[in-house]
Each structure stands twice: as structure tokens, then as C-alpha cells.
Amino acid sequence: MPFKTDTHAFREKWISYIHALQDTICGALEGLDGKARFATDEWEREGGGGGITRVIADGNVLEKGGVNTSVVWGEVTDMMRGQLKLGSPGDGSAAKWFACGLSLVIHPLNPYVPTTHANWRYFELYDEEGNVSDRWFGGGSDLTPYYLFEEDARHFHGVLREAMEPFGNEKYPLYKKWCDEYFVNRHRDNEMRGIGGVFYDHLRPADAAEADRWFAFQQACGNSFLPAYVPIVLRRKDIPYGEREKEWQEIRRGRYVEFNLVHDRGTLFGLKTQGRTESILMSLPPRARWGYNYRPQPGTPEAELLDACLHPRDWMA
Structure with missing residues (x-):
């Protein structure tokens, strides 16, 4: 059933938050790196x-990274109907759409510093009269260490x-399990990336009050990114490494590429719906490696990571 209230102000508040979060994260990462600066590409x-699109590269700490925001809308296409499992054209449920979000991927130089990915997004569908017929939030953050x-x-x-705990103690275990089951290379014996x-x-959200609560939940998750990630970078960025560690990093990056191009719904949705290719593929690392049938030696740090x-x-037990 269409939402009867105008969500224009709600959308604008979300857009403002996402742009402010982009500025905050980019500023913090530039300070962390100490050398490289984000280049900005407005499209x-x-x-x-x-x-x-904001991209950083060849820094003291960050080999490649991007922190992107988008505010996009348009007509619902047949391809989108298939991807989102929407109704048939003309049924009145989905004629136009709106989406706004932030997506980031950071690939550090030192193999002892993990790669990280996060995104927070909001989506609306409109019927033929312009009423909001459906809307939802999505997102998350995950960590991809090499050691x-x-x-x-x-x-x-x-x-x-x-x-997440202020919004219910059930949220973290539920969404942690969802993450464990989603970021998986099923073609490699269900190996997580x-x-x-x-x-x-x-x-x-079922109503305006619940929409505000989900908005606050998204803010809490977005605001948690820097406290979750930056202390790890500071602990590991100066650990000495050599060719062995770089080779393993590139092998694991290969797994990252496989997931993004084979399984990731966001990447596939973007490419199949004429999204901006450069921004979508920003998530891929600058260097990756595929060794034939590579297996780390038992008892090694590489084998521990793979396990x-x-x-x-x-991790909270």
C-alpha cells in the first residue's frame, strides 16, 4: 500500500547525512595516510x-581506496524488475525509483593491514501516481585481513x-550471520572472502516513526566505521613485510575479485542496470594474483587465515 506522507524531507536528510559521512571518512583516512589525498570526480x-567518487592511491598506508556517494533515480526498467523481483509493468506498484548511498573499499599497502568494505544505502519505489510504494535500508561493514x-x-x-545494541540485542548476531553467509565464494568450497x-x-519501515528509527540505526552503523577500522590500521601499518606476505596478499585479493565479479549483488546490479562502471569497479584491488591450485602450508599464518x-x-565469544 502506498505511503501517504511525502518523503522528500526524509530523503534530503538522508542525502545530507551521506555526504557529511563521506567528508568525515575521507578526512580521517587522509590524516591516517599522511601522504595521499582523495581525488574527487563528480559525475x-x-x-x-x-x-x-573520491579515490585515493599510492599513499604511505593506502595503496588504493574509494569512498563514493550517489544520488540517483529513474524509470523502473525490465532489467530492474528482474533483479529486484518486482511485479509486472502496468500493475501500478513500481514505476519509478530513487536510491542514495555511500560505498567504500580500502586496500592498504601493508599485507598486515586488512582490506575493508562498507556501504549504507536507502531505496524508494514509486507507483504511477508518484506515491512511495516501497522503501528500505540496507548496508553493512566487513573486514578482509590477509593475516x-x-x-x-x-x-x-x-x-x-x-x-547496534541500542536498537536491539538481536541485531548484531542476526546481521553477523547474514554477513558470514553472504560474502562467500561458493565456487571455492564456501570460502569467505x-x-x-x-x-x-x-x-x-512500516510508518514514519519506524523510518526514523531505521535512519538512526543506519547513522549508528555508518558512524561506527572509523572507530572499528582505524585502530586496526594504526596497530599494523608499520609491521615489516616481504615478498612472501605480498604474494599471499595478492592471492587473497584474487579471491576478493572473484566474489565481487561472480557473486556480489550490488556489483552485478550496477553493471546490469547501466551504472557507472568506474565507480562500481573501484572496489577491485590494484594488484591480484591467481596461482594454480595454491594451498598454504599447514601450520603457517597463511593457513590460519584460510581456516x-x-x-x-x-569473535565475541
């Missing part, structure tokens, strides 16, 4: 809207859990 989308430090895993997951985090989608990717753990 327009044919069909409606545009975005701000396992349990202290880091507990810290990252602990910050995410703390951010990292040690997870939280992931959620289609958080649908954590094959057997999801409760």
Missing part, C-alpha cells in the same frame, strides 16, 4: 541524478555490535 547519470590477529577481529566486531562483519538488506575463512567464528 551525472543519464536518466537522473549523479554522484561523487589473522584475533585482537583485531574482536575489536572490529565489538565496535559493530556496540553500535574475509572474517565478516555485519550485512543487512530490505529493512522496511578462519572456511570456518566462521563467533
Whole structure:
């Protein structure tokens, strides 16, 4: 049933938050790196809207990264109907759409510093009269280390859990499990690309009060990113490394590429609906490697990391 209230002000508040969060995260990461600066690319989308892509590269700490925002809208296409499992054209439920979100991926230089990914998004559908027929939030944050430090895993997951607890103690374990089951290379014996985090989608508010609560939940999750990630970078960025560690980092980055191009719904949705290719593929690392049938030696730090990717753990236990 269509929402009877105008959500224009709600959308604008979300857009303002996302742009402010982009500024905050980029400023913090530039300060962390100490050398590289984000380059800004503002773009327009044919069909409606545009975005701000910010990319950093070749820094002291960050080898490549991007913190992107987009505010886009348009007509619901047949491709989108298939991807989102919407009704048939003309049934009145979905004629136009709006989406706004922030997506980031950070690939550090030092193999002892983990890659991280996060996004927070809001989506609306409109019927032929312009009423909001459906809307939802989605997002999450996850960590992809190359070497396992349990202290880091507990810290990252602990910050995410703390951010979610005011909205219900069930949120973190539920969305942690969802993350463990989503970021998986099923073609490689259900191997996770990292040690997870939280992931959620289609958080649908039933009314304005619930919409405000989900908005606050998204803010709490978005604001938790820097406290969850930056302390880990500071602990690991100066650890010495050599060719062995770089080779393993590139092998694991290969797994990251496989997931994004084979399984990730957001990447596939963007590419299939004429999204901006450069912004979508910003998530891929600058260097990756595929060695034939590579297996780390038992008892090595590399084998320990792989075991954590094959057997999801409760880091809060």
C-alpha cells in the first residue's frame, strides 16, 4: 500500500547525512595516510541524478581506496524488475525509483593491514501516481585481513555490535550471520572472502516513526566505521613485510575479485542496470594474483587465515 506522507524531507536528510559521512571518512583516512589525498570526480547519470567518487592511491598506508556517494533515480526498467523481483509493468506498484548511498573499499599497502568494505544505502519505489510504494535500508561493514590477529577481529566486531545494541540485542548476531553467509565464494568450497562483519538488506519501515528509527540505526552503523577500522590500521601499518606476505596478499585479493565479479549483488546490479562502471569497479584491488591450485602450508599464518575463512567464528565469544 502506498505511503501517504511525502518523503522528500526524509530523503534530503538522508542525502545530507551521506555526504557529511563521506567528508568525515575521507578526512580521517587522509590524516591516517599522511601522504595521499582523495581525488574527487563528480559525475551525472543519464536518466537522473549523479554522484561523487573520491579515490585515493599510492599513499604511505593506502595503496588504493574509494569512498563514493550517489544520488540517483529513474524509470523502473525490465532489467530492474528482474533483479529486484518486482511485479509486472502496468500493475501500478513500481514505476519509478530513487536510491542514495555511500560505498567504500580500502586496500592498504601493508599485507598486515586488512582490506575493508562498507556501504549504507536507502531505496524508494514509486507507483504511477508518484506515491512511495516501497522503501528500505540496507548496508553493512566487513573486514578482509590477509593475516589473522584475533585482537583485531574482536575489536572490529565489538565496535559493530556496540553500535547496534541500542536498537536491539538481536541485531548484531542476526546481521553477523547474514554477513558470514553472504560474502562467500561458493565456487571455492564456501570460502569467505574475509572474517565478516555485519550485512543487512530490505529493512522496511512500516510508518514514519519506524523510518526514523531505521535512519538512526543506519547513522549508528555508518558512524561506527572509523572507530572499528582505524585502530586496526594504526596497530599494523608499520609491521615489516616481504615478498612472501605480498604474494599471499595478492592471492587473497584474487579471491576478493572473484566474489565481487561472480557473486556480489550490488556489483552485478550496477553493471546490469547501466551504472557507472568506474565507480562500481573501484572496489577491485590494484594488484591480484591467481596461482594454480595454491594451498598454504599447514601450520603457517597463511593457513590460519584460510581456516578462519572456511570456518566462521563467533569473535565475541
